[in-house]
Each structure stands twice: as C-alpha cells, then as structure tokens.
Amino acid sequence: MTPSPFHRVRWTSALTLAALGAGTVRARRRLRAIPVLPAPPSAADGLPRAVGWRLLTARGVEVDPATFLAACAHADREGLRVLDLLPADLGAERALGLLRLVDPGAYREDLLAEGRGAGYALLVAEEVLARAGLLWPGPDGAGPAGAGGREPADLLALTRRLKEYAADATGLAVAPALSVGRPGDPAGAVRAAELRAQGLPPGVLAAAQLAGLGLLAGLAVRQGRWGAAAAGLYWLQPYLVLGGPGAPLRPADLPGATAARPARSLGAAVRTAGAVLRTPADADAEADAARAAAYRAELALGTDRFLEPRRTDCPWCGSRRLFVRVRVPDLLQGKPGRFALEECADCRHVFQNPRLTPDGLEFYYRDFYDGRGGEGAGTVFGRLGASYRKRAEMLRPHTVDAPASWLDVGTGHGHFCNAARAVWPDTRFDGLDMGDGVGEAERRGWVETGFQGQFPEFAQKLAGRYEVVSMYHYLEHTRDPLAELDSAAAVLAPGGFLAIELPDPQSRMARLLGSAWLPWFQPQHQHLIPASNLREALADRGFTVLAEEHGPAHQGNDFFGAVALTATRLAPDPDRPWAPPATRRGRVLAHAVRAAALPCFAGAAALDALRTALARRTDGGNAYRLLARRDDDRLPTAVGEDR
Numbered sequence: 001m002t003p004s005p006f007h008r009v010r011w012t013s014a015l016t017l018a019a020l021g022a023g024t025v026r027a028r029r030r031l032r033a034i035p036v037l038p039a040p041p042s043a044a045d046g047l048p049r050a051v052g053w054r055l056l057t058a059r060g061v062e063v064d065p066a067t068f069l070a071a072c073a074h075a076d077r078e079g080l081r082v083l084d085l086l087p088a089d090l091g092a093e094r095a096l097g098l099l100r101l102v103d104p105g106a107y108r109e110d111l112l113a114e115g116r117g118a119g120y121a122l123l124v125a126e127e128v129l130a131r132a133g134l135l136w137p138g139p140d141g142a143g144p145a146g147a148g149g150r151e152p153a154d155l156l157a158l159t160r161r162l163k164e165y166a167a168d169a170t171g172l173a174v175a176p177a178l179s180v181g182r183p184g185d186p187a188g189a190v191r192a193a194e195l196r197a198q199g200l201p202p203g204v205l206a207a208a209q210l211a212g213l214g215l216l217a218g219l220a221v222r223q224g225r226w227g228a229a230a231a232g233l234y235w236l237q238p239y240l241v242l243g244g245p246g247a248p249l250r251p252a253d254l255p256g257a258t259a260a261r262p263a264r265s266l267g268a269a270v271r272t273a274g275a276v277l278r279t280p281a282d283a284d285a286e287a288d289a290a291r292a293a294a295y296r297a298e299l300a301l302g303t304d305r306f307l308e309p310r311r312t313d314c315p316w317c318g319s320r321r322l323f324v325r326v327r328v329p330d331l332l333q334g335k336p337g338r339f340a341l342e343e344c345a346d347c348r349h350v351f352q353n354p355r356l357t358p359d360g361l362e363f364y365y366r367d368f369y370d371g372r373g374g375e376g377a378g379t380v381f382g383r384l385g386a387s388y389r390k391r392a393e394m395l396r397p398h399t400v401d402a403p404a405s406w407l408d409v410g411t412g413h414g415h416f417c418n419a420a421r422a423v424w425p426d427t428r429f430d431g432l433d434m435g436d437g438v439g440e441a442e443r444r445g446w447v448e449t450g451f452q453g454q455f456p457e458f459a460q461k462l463a464g465r466y467e468v469v470s471m472y473h474y475l476e477h478t479r480d481p482l483a484e485l486d487s488a489a490a491v492l493a494p495g496g497f498l499a500i501e502l503p504d505p506q507s508r509m510a511r512l513l514g515s516a517w518l519p520w521f522q523p524q525h526q527h528l529i530p531a532s533n534l535r536e537a538l539a540d541r542g543f544t545v546l547a548e549e550h551g552p553a554h555q556g557n558d559f560f561g562a563v564a565l566t567a568t569r570l571a572p573d574p575d576r577p578w579a580p581p582a583t584r585r586g587r588v589l590a591h592a593v594r595a596a597a598l599p600c601f602a603g604a605a606a607l608d609a610l611r612t613a614l615a616r617r618t619d620g621g622n623a624y625r626l627l628a629r630r631d632d633d634r635l636p637t638a639v640g641e642d643r
Helices: 011-033 065-078 092-101 126-131 152-165 188-197 202-222 224-242 254-259 261-278 285-299 358-365 371-382 385-393 415-420 437-444 481-491 508-516 531-540 558-570 584-618
Strands: 053-058 082-087 121-125 147-150 170-175 322-329 338-344 350-352 405-409 428-433 450-452 466-472 492-503 543-549 623-630
Touching (some): 011 092, 011 224, 053 065, 053 126, 065 121, 082 152, 092 224, 092 254, 121 152, 147 152, 152 170, 152 188, 202 224, 202 584, 224 254, 261 584, 322 508, 405 481, 437 450, 531 543, 558 584
Parallel strands (some): 082 170, 405 428, 428 450
Antiparallel strands (some): 082 121, 322 338, 543 623
C-alpha cells in the first residue's frame, strides 16, 4: 500500500507554521498601508494651518517644526482630527505589536475600533481635546511641542480615548524625520503599564507568550524539520515584516531584535509576569482605597436588605406553579450574595425571585459598566460592531426610506448608535439609559441627544416622537418589562418600528450548561422572556410582528462564557474592592488559574465557532430578535404600571 504523501507531515508544526506565515503576510500588508508624511509644503505652496492643533509627545521626544507642519497638512487633507505619528525608527517589537492590533485599511471605517498608536507623538485637534474634557499641559504651557513630558503609556491611553471622540477621523502616519533612537528592553512594570493602557491584560498575554515560546521550543526539539521551520519563522519574523527595501519603518534595533528574538521575548514575558504578580491591576491606590472603604461600610449592613420578599406568583401570567431554574452567587463580579431564577411551569417565563431592590441593583451594577469595570465593558462592546450593524439592517426589508429618528433604549455608551450610523447615515440616533454613559455618548457624538433615567419616566415627554425604538439586550435588565413595552408604544409614531433582542431562556445551551450559562447573567438579569410570550405582549399593545430571528441573533459565547464564569468562581479577582485586601498568595492563585484556563478558553472558542455555524444554519441560538410595527393610534392603558 502506497503511503500518503502527507504521512510524514507534523501537523502541529504545520499548523503553527501556517499561522505564523499568515500573520507575517498580514503584518507586511498592514505596514505598507500606513501612509508616510510627505515633505512639508513650501512657502510658495502656502503653509498649512497650524492653529487649532496640539502636538502631544512623550518624554524625551522632539518633533521638529517641519514634521509638525507636515502632520497638520496631512490631517487637514485627509479630514483627520487625531493623528498618531510613528517614528521611522520605531522599535521592532513595538511595531509588530501595533501591526497585530491595527488594520490601517479599516481603522477609520470601523467606528468602534479602539484607538491605537506608537505612544510617542500625537497630533490632536483642540476641539477634540475640549469635547473629551482633557487638559494636557506641557512644561511651557503652550505651542505645538509644549505638551511633552509624559510616558508612552499615557499617550497610548490617550490615543485610545480620543478615538472615541473622533471615531471616523483618527489615523496613523509614519513621520520620516521623527526618531526615538535605539530602544532598550522595557522593565516589566513599564510593559505591563503600556499593555493596560491599550486595554490588554498583561498577565494573560505574558502567560500566552510563555506558552507560545514553550510550544515552539517543543516543536523544534521533537518534530524535526517542520518544527524547526516553525521556530525559525518566528525567529526571523521581525526582519521578514520590517526589513527589505521600501519599508516605511526602519527600526534601529532590527538586527538585534531579530537575532535575539527568542531570548528577548522570554525575558519580556518573565518580567511582565513578575510585575503583574507584584502589583495590583489598578495603579490608582487612592481611588482603590476609597472604593474599598465605601464597600466595607455598605457590606457591614449585610446584603439581605438588597432583596425584596419572594413573590409566589408569576409576574407574567399570574400562575403559582413556580420552580427554581438556577441558584448562583454573583459570578460577574464576585460580590457577596446568592440569587435564584425561578420559572413558571405554565408560561415558561423565567424571573429573579426574590428580585433585587433598586438599591440592590445599584450595588450590583456598580463598577461593572462604569467605574472600575467601565473600561473592560467598553472594550467588549467595542468588538460587537458587526452584530450592531446586523441589528440595524434588520429594518431594511420593511421600509423604503431611512427612518428620520431612532431611540435606542438601554444604549449604555451609545455603541450601537455609533455603529448603526454606517447603515443609516441620515438617521438621527438618540439614546436613553440609567447610567452616566449616555451623557458621555452625547459628548462623543455617538448619539445626538442622551436621556438619562428610566424609560417610563420619559414616555409622555417623548410621545409619538420616534420612527424606530430599539431595545437590544435591555428588557431582561428591567424590573417591569411590560411597562417598558407600554412606554415603547407611547413613544413610537403610528407605523413606527420596535426592535427587540433578548436572551432565549429556551435555548438548548441553557439546559446543557446549567448555572454556567452566561446569559443567566446574575444578578443583573431580572426577566428572561420566551419569544411566544413577547409576541403575545406586543399583540396586546397594537403591534404586528414583522420578523423573528433566532440563529442570526446568536451570540457566540456559550462555551467561552462558561469557562470564564468557572474561572472567576474558582479564583475571583484578588484586587476587587468588596473583598478582603489582596495577598500575594491570592494573586498567585488567581494568575495560576487564569494561566491554566488558557487551553480551556482556546477549546471553548473553537466550540463556540462550531456552535455559531450550527445556530446560523438551524436558526436556533441563545438569543432572538423581533421586529414589530405599531399599527394603531391607541396608547396603552397602563403606561408605567408596576406589576
């Protein structure tokens, strides 16, 4: 029997080689897509307008006037309001890291993309700084180069924030005359700070880097020429991406970074891991101490006061045939307390019982979407642009003209509205939310008007004003979803559309994963509504359901979320301010659990990809969307009634 031509292929090495090769090609393509600043125009051509710009630089970085003028001219020509300047001799590993994070060809078009840069020089329009509420004083207090003296981590964090205020007007460019010299290997604490400034978890990345180096070493030793080829490609990657004629970047350390890459990568990972183990994730010790003191004072009074008396009937249909579906602690933040979701045996409505009081909701929401957890939540929402656009596109088959006005209820920081502008550019998007983020969304320009408060409070004020109202993963958070539907009917003009997306409590994964099913989302989710119940409630309020989607609404996080919740349950964040002060042992345990969970996360991501493909084909997932039209002029008879 003739052996297969692939019988000698070492598949682990081959797949690793393919992944590294694809990454190398992608990085080269991205590098060549970064524009290079042209020479500044001459006086005969007319000097660019430099008024209204601030040039912010890191400590020790000097930008000459010609480069400043060239940057101003490039920004004006391209319609940019924020421009990160890449030094021509940018360090090799920093350049590779940037190319992994940024696709220059799609950077401006992705309105939710996080701001990225090199961390050395940043040109910003003053009006963007003003809207962001930022001051950046320099040693001399004025002038294009008078705003220096910060660390690269500060500029990296600022670039990330300013992209939110210039979502479609932020870019990068190579500045040929800008130099930062030959960089040394950064200390572990410095590298950890720079990763955090970019919204990246330094501990996880250090563990992943060590695991990757271990894999490559094992392949090189045990899998012959295939393993050696994979390790060799990793070794030579800096030169393959950044070397050669015509490259817009010329790293001063390219020869050394290539020759010593494995050793330097190992050293960087070890130093970063050590820094993470020694220090808490949040460097603002004063704010942490105040936050911890406030939580200690509240917890001294106990958490039972945050729960109402248990009800004995279903809030949807009134049946008394209830049973406990799941009982879990707070797996989202690890705050004290235990919560039950009960299901009605007659209508299958699932609800938190006993439910949280308003004070309890404030306590368990705090530091999740804002405060301590605001940055992480924003990062998650910022990666859902494709999902947001699909939600907005659901309306297309049912209307000829673009809607003039759209109210997104539960908008948070306005991520959906910002992404939906790419689908409906002529629509006015307003947002409503309980949190302060809706005001921030207005300042960013992500919504035209932000309303802060409970939706039923605005029902009469906004009556008949909107052609579309959306509630995406909102109703499950509310204390009375039927009152919210009444409010939507009041706010919509006759013929207006109501778009809703919810977790599906009848999902197969809810039964399979039990308490580790992420959409239970305790203690935040108050109600999980079967699609049949929602259809009936909409019909009672004069709506006609036009479309219902299950597979397209699926969120591919079932297995990944289960691993995350389990890891959090085993080793909560040691620096959470509602827990006793962190110890070194606690930090080591938490990081060990997270490192051990990395292979589980990888496997979960693969399973979620398979599950998502199946959900799309079978139209069955962990969530569903409904689009309904309000067909009559009658207002609900019980707007805001508490059920």
